[in-house]
Amino acid sequence: MKERILVTGAAGFIGGHTCSALLDRGHEVVGIDNFDPFYERSIKEECLGQLISRRGFSFLEGDIRNEQDVRQTLKGVDAVIHLAARAGVRPSIEDPVLYASVNLEGTVRLLEGCRQANVRRFVFGSSSSVYGDSTEVPFSEDALALTPISPYAATKRGGELLCQVYTHLYGLRIAALRFFTVYGHRQRPDLAIHKFTRLLAAGSTIQQYGDGSTERDYTHVDDILRGVLAAVEWTDSTEPALEIINLGESDTVKLDRLIQLIASALGVDPKIERLPAQPGDVTRTYADISKARRLLGYDPQVDIEDGIVDFVDWYKVTHGHKSP
Numbered sequence: 001m002k003e004r005i006l007v008t009g010a011a012g013f014i015g016g017h018t019c020s021a022l023l024d025r026g027h028e029v030v031g032i033d034n035f036d037p038f039y040e041r042s043i044k045e046e047c048l049g050q051l052i053s054r055r056g057f058s059f060l061e062g063d064i065r066n067e068q069d070v071r072q073t074l075k076g077v078d079a080v081i082h083l084a085a086r087a088g089v090r091p092s093i094e095d096p097v098l099y100a101s102v103n104l105e106g107t108v109r110l111l112e113g114c115r116q117a118n119v120r121r122f123v124f125g126s127s128s129s130v131y132g133d134s135t136e137v138p139f140s141e142d143a144l145a146l147t148p149i150s151p152y153a154a155t156k157r158g159g160e161l162l163c164q165v166y167t168h169l170y171g172l173r174i175a176a177l178r179f180f181t182v183y184g185h186r187q188r189p190d191l192a193i194h195k196f197t198r199l200l201a202a203g204s205t206i207q208q209y210g211d212g213s214t215e216r217d218y219t220h221v222d223d224i225l226r227g228v229l230a231a232v233e234w235t236d237s238t239e240p241a242l243e244i245i246n247l248g249e250s251d252t253v254k255l256d257r258l259i260q261l262i263a264s265a266l267g268v269d270p271k272i273e274r275l276p277a278q279p280g281d282v283t284r285t286y287a288d289i290s291k292a293r294r295l296l297g298y299d300p301q302v303d304i305e306d307g308i309v310d311f312v313d314w315y316k317v318t319h320g321h322k323s324p
């Protein structure tokens, strides 16, 4: 049966792709986004431009911290996919109060709205950053994850705990998905793959923090979407539950290799300035995805080599870069 689904952060990177995938499957989608100035509004407007004329899509420019906006967008909704947030580890150290406001107050406002509107199905976009720097790899959802090392990570863990409360008190069925560094078409411009591609395409020098040995489990947005859609289906049961589920590729890539992959896809020699490691950055992320496989049938398909070529191709088409 086709459903009416609220997507918060609908004009953002993952939110935009999620709306599009839901519409492709014939669902009705309500989007909300406040065009937070973390990165340029024009990028978000372009993303929204591809959705707004589609049948079944409606949108409110609004704030998830605002009770009226939340009430309005939750009308008649079957399930919520909550992706609105202040993202980014390093900037959260500059402005922790704002991160707490959007990510904690915004999340509890939405959960409270769900309680009032009797919406029991909720998917929360959490993050691998909650594992901090002292959890054993591969990261398992069984780890306590009580040692975050940035305000962003703490707000994401706090969001999960708020989800737990709403399951316990009000019987919501919630999938809290811990995304591992997501990339793909329209990736956020602040994230490494997009930033490095932009700089290398322009012939500029890349600032590499640390010695290049830090590792990330980069996850293609197409794989994330498969996980998100499966999670929405999983919430379609009357049994209250909170499940925290890793969505990663379960493969790690060192930073210096990532730069080489991008440079080779662009056909350039990278110029690199080495700088000290940044506070808040973890050494390694690496997902154990056995729970996602078991509960969601999740089975990531896009490896980093193909994913980087796909990203760089998209970048060239949208930014007009010609290989030298």
Ligand SMILES: NC(=O)c1ccc[n+]([C@@H]2O[C@H](COP(=O)([O-])OP(=O)(O)OC[C@H]3O[C@@H](n4cnc5c(N)ncnc54)[C@H](O)[C@@H]3O)[C@@H](O)[C@H]2O)c1
Pocket: 008, 009, 010, 011, 012, 013, 014, 015, 032, 033, 034, 035, 036, 037, 038, 044, 062, 063, 064, 065, 082, 083, 084, 085, 086, 087, 088, 102, 106, 125, 126, 127, 128, 178, 179, 180, 181, 182, 183, 188
């Ligand atoms: N991209 C990743 O690698 C990654 C990794 C882990 C977790 N996540 C999480 O996934 C979600 C989506 O991330 P993204 O990369 O698409 O980020 P994004 O910044 O592109 O999207 C977030 C959207 O939320 C909107 N927003 C911010 N504050 C809002 C508010 N108060 N009210 C309404 N809308 C608001 C922003 O305008 C933006 O369009 C976030 O919750 C993020 O924390 C992302």
